[in-house]
Amino acid sequence: MDKNLYNYILTIADNSLILAQRLGELCGHGPSLETDIALTNISLDLLGQTRSYYQYAAKISGEGKSEDDIAFLRIEREYKNCLLVEQPNTHFGYTIGRQFLFDVYHLMLMEKLQNSPDETLAAIAKKGIKEVSYHKRFSSDWVKRLGDGTEESNTKMQEAIDDLWRYTDELFFMTDAENAMVKEGIGIDVSSFKVKYYKEVSEVLKEAALTVPENKYFAKGGKEGVHTEHMGYILADLQYMQRTYPNMSW
């Protein structure tokens, strides 16, 4: 098996899985019916994308693995998602802030990945672009609505952006698998759209009457399996059924 390709697929897919799981927590608990439905719809899109990636990874692994094995039977250090997506739904501002900061990145990545000579990755990206642009429309609308809303909503939105900002730099950190795949012409150099990313994010924040954070401390590690303390709790939920009843199926 091509270990680099396998890890590369997971680097992209794990972000979608963990964010889908985070959003899924809000099913039935959203602040309003419309936002509840929206967040779970986004979760479902992300989970669908995850399944396509995992099916592909399972196929190339050549170890008789299934998509479920990849989703449920890994330990924390084997998940390659960035720290941003595992951050909790502290309040609605955090949910929206996390979504927005990820959506802008996600869409830029998909736009590049759709031209990858790897046909499967390109097909998943092409399908995903339509969904992710819709996610971004939703999250950036809400950033503006909350930022440019009441004093209370502005304070909370700012608080979330300030807290989550430290996880944005990691999105552009290149792992060994990513470097190897770029060399093969299949993968995307994520650092290539870092400037574009911060420009777009800053524009939306300014329009939302929010301050672009200036802190220069950035946390990273998730993409290499070193996660924040939240990750274990997510996996405890996510993997519960498979750990309790091994090999169970619906």
Place this chain on the structure above:
Amino acid sequence: MTLTEKANIQENLIPVLKTVSDPEIPVLSVLDLGVIREAIEENGIVHIKLTPTYSGCPAMDVIGDDLKKAFSEIGKKAEVELILSPAWSTDWISEEGLQKMEEYGIARPLSETADKDVLLGEKKLVKCPQCGSTNTHLVSQFGSTACKALFKCDDCQEPFDYFKCLK
């Protein structure tokens, strides 16, 4: 362009395919919806290529099972493969399908530009499937399934689903 020209579907399989519907919009058959990209019978096995409307559409697994069941009822074995490329578009819904959808109470997708305008709440263009008025407004960009948004008619006051344009 007819559906069979676009997708590679063997004529004799069409009657069976017509009996399989989308579990979430039961008035639409899989052919109306345009999710069957290929259906060919070879050596007694029907090979079907199915494409999802949205990546996470939970109806796909059910549709796959329903297809196998429909063919097994006439003594044929069917194999269903899920394909992602080319990505599904609302353009693939047949005219007959769009009409059935409206009669069912779901407003049909508008053009790409008009769709953007209505989903940003900038223009009133979506026609209420109950009374026909375009005096409608967006309630939620996301609806009961991934492919729909929620609207309300300001004339007859009925809420309804709008099938989002996807290209």
